[in-house]
């Protein structure tokens with residue numbers, strides 16, 4: 001087999017065989033096929049796409065490029081959740097204890113991401129003492145006992161994806177549905193999940209700006225799930241404004257705690273109940289989605305979800321008292337309100353710029369080596385459709401640097417106030433199953 005022929009075939013719009021796909025994934029992972037040939041193939045895939053059969057072969061080849069996690073020692077169907085990425089997205093922190101509180105096993109593997117804020121791991125480390133350096137055996141034992149545990153990324157999972165993702169980044173081939181779908185699904189499958197709930201974000205602050213693009217990505221991933229015997233369902237959710245009010249690590253932990261106590265923001269709560277009910281149904285613990293949702297909602301209000309969260313923190317060395325006293329979470333030195341310059345209705349929030357402001361404050365990493373400041377971030381006071389009076393705080397900046405003169409004008413540019421009535425965006429656009 002020659003890489004040249006594989007490139008030519010895809011360039012001409014033909015379908016690649018399983019052997020051809022395996023050949024290039026293996027060869028690229030081992031280093032016997034050079035970057036320039038894989039770059040050309042990626043560009044051909046970008047233009048010609050892949051059918052569902054090719055997609056499943058590509059995903060499986062990427063899974064087989066490295067280690068896979070065996071979670072079979074954990075009782076029950078392991079359901080994982082993945083979000084394509086948004087601003088202020090705290091759902092994992094809430095969903096893990098929430099669905100565990102009704103008996104769904106959550107065996108979460110988590111890494112440190114780049115982005116506007118840290119990942120779930122960074123957020124959890126805002127809890128004093130909490131650690132994810134536990135052995136594989138301890139991890140399994142904890143999930144079997146408490147139904148929820150988080151472990152740091154171990155093993156060499158999907159090395160093909162790591163190499164291909166870096167190459168896509170510099171060859172203008174990131175934005176390709178087959179490449180995104182196989183990248184995400186290969187990582188979920190390698191991490192050992194039996195079933196997958198995908199939260200595909202759409203809107204100004206998301207990768208997929210249009211609902212139709214998000215649906216196309218969702219359909220590709222659900223099809224991969226079907227062909228690899230992983231029950232998969234995708235929720236298309238709105239990212240035209242940050243989820244909840246808080247954007248920042250400790251700030252989002254506090255928001256998650258409030259949500260687990262049934263006092264969270266409406267949109268964040270609703271999204272967690274929707275994603276959670278699909279996780280519960282896929283796990284087989286409750287058959288009917290409406291029933292699952294009602295049960296989850298009950299556990300937000302009767303203290304069970306919150307108790308499960310505390311149990312989970314303590315089991316991994318965390319000081320669970322912090323959950324009762326969130327003022328003990330890392331606090332920024334300065335909390336500076338930014339007042340509205342005019343009265344009206346919030347019409348638009350430039351969500352990705354809000355994320356960039358949080359990152360500038362120190363909440364996120366630009367490179368893997370960056371240290372993040374768990375305390376800093378932005379708390380919104382108004383969301384789209386809310387009325388606001390001149391002088392009322394629009395946002396509060398949590399910062400360790402008193403000088404926010406460079407940040408203030410950016411905040412005003414991010415939040416548009418209109419004289420007209422504005423309807424808030426719909427939160428759930430579609431469900432693909």
Ligand code: URA
Nearest residue numbers: 174179180181183184
């Ligand atoms: N997230 C991923 O994991 N992979 C992609 O290709 C895009 C987003």
Ligand code: CA
Nearest residue numbers: 088243244246
């Ligand atoms: Ca939030």
